[in-house]
Amino acid sequence: MPQDLEQSSWASRFLPPPAPAAEEADVREFDVIVGERDFLPGVQDSSAALAAEMRVPEPAPARAAARISQRTLWLVPACGGAGVSTLAELLGEHVVDATEQAPIWSGRAVVVAPTHPAGLAGAERLALAKARGELTYDVVGLVWVHDRPNVSDATGRECRRIGAMFPRFWSMPYEAAWREPGAEPVPHRHNTKTLIRSLAKLTHTKEDKS
Template sequence: MQQSLNPWIARPATADGAETATPEAHVPPAAVISAPLRGMVEPDAADRLASRTVSGSAALWVTGAHGGSGESRTADLIGGARVTGHCWPVLQDGSKPRVLLVCRADVRGLTAAQSALTQWASGAAPAVDLLGLAILADAPGKTPKPLRDFAAIVGGGAPRFWTLPWVEAWRHGNSTTAPPAREFQRFVTDLAVLATDTSPGTTN
């Protein structure tokens, strides 16, 4: 997975010189960018995600950058998440929704995510608290290097990004539990923290 905690943190030593692990609260990756960027050119109208007013509430809104992005699958993994039907969500009360953008790791999916992120960064999208981009593998096996490189470029335009492996079981069933892969476990933990963060400067 692209995002991870720093593994090179020294553990405190005890009085006799032995090291001991200190449990810490999970801290998700810090945002690289957190708001639209001045001077960013918005994409053509045909390349923008639509927006729609959604009813009710959610801890997190999951927005697919394209059809087949894994929007529903991803929302099923995260408590309190709801899908937006491949549209930027607009809340009826005027508050700013927390959003996770998702796409597949093929050229079509990454290009769609790039357009959506450009739309957000240019200020052409509705006001949302974009938490990041999840890039889901589009096929079993290792992703070809050109696609991995493209994913890194696209993900660099999001506040945070996670790359998630292929889940064969999803082809055969409707499981809504997180796959055992550590990438998914960390991703779900990250989003659970981010979606409930009430520190100063965050929106509810």
């Protein structure tokens, strides 16, 4: 071993270890709910006295079962949180939320699916079940409900692939106003209004299956 290299190795035994590389500062992002803090404190006393001061909402009255006719159209969610109840409210008396009242045998139904992964998987699962003859109701279409303002191209392609497994499929855009507390589900966007009209037409008369 060269003498200078040997001396350098010998001297390194008495030097402090090198300082660790400087890491980038981890700056907390501002959150609209908790601001710049990790958390915010809530109520610490859950006694009966405090509970008595809190306003407890009255339970909503139970909805009567829908009157079924040839005009009836069921909305079947592909997964939880699909927006079926909102669509049913907008469409009126001839449209039934399948989570509240199951479709009758051979009753006409439209599947409603959000454009997130669970919605995609749920819609494809129902399409395959329909193809295998496992569904007791007649699926006449699929509604894709945008779960965010901007759906990616990859999601759009997947929605078209799965949608082609149904007799027809529609798309409802993201309605930002509906996400606000206490908001009334009133259609604001042109495509939403068009969808509502298209679905309403299905309740005018029973479709000719010939």
